[in-house]
Amino acid sequence: NAGVTQTPKFQVLKTGQSMTLQCAQDMNHNSMYWYRQDPGMGLRLIYYSASEGTTDKGEVPNGYNVSRLNKREFSLRLESAAPSQTSVYFCASRIPLGEQYFGPGTRLTVT
């Protein structure tokens, strides 16, 4: 099992450009998450999906959209990137009533 995979690993965008971060899990988990990690701020929840077809906002959803394409895949889209979105993005999936499994992260720089 690959667990949780994320693509790309690194990305540099110019302000105003758009991009989609991809995430997939092969553990048959219902719940999936997107977090961003910034120095001194820890992991902040952007969006989550409790099950296929549902998505909910977390702490910091502004500037992002998500799609739960199917049970395996949960993508994060930046429609118009801003320098404040420079961060490391982590995707995770969760076993029912238990812990999360994280992907390796995507390091995004917006110039």
Place this chain on the structure above:
Amino acid sequence: DQQVKQNSPSLSVQEGRISILNCDYTNSMFDYFLWYKKYPAEGPTFLISISSIKDKNEDGRFTVFLNKSAKHLSLHIVPSQPGDSAVYFCAAVGYNNNDMRFGAGTRLTVKP
């Protein structure tokens, strides 16, 4: 607002001694708490958890204590080893809820 707080950004201990990492939460609906460990350039990995029906959970060198009245939990690592050097995140979630929140993390350094 930060519902899960780790007020110590860093902690340094000597190998073989005890490491105590602390976490406070504000949301009384949280009833399941977790600790994750993170190495540089990797995703966080699950370490240990505790349900609100317990006040202690132990797994090898790692013990988590929960004080519900104080809305406080702590992670004890005994004995600490250099390989434990990492960032530790505290997380919390409500029962049958999927909105999991994390603290800012504590960087633990274990000196040989």
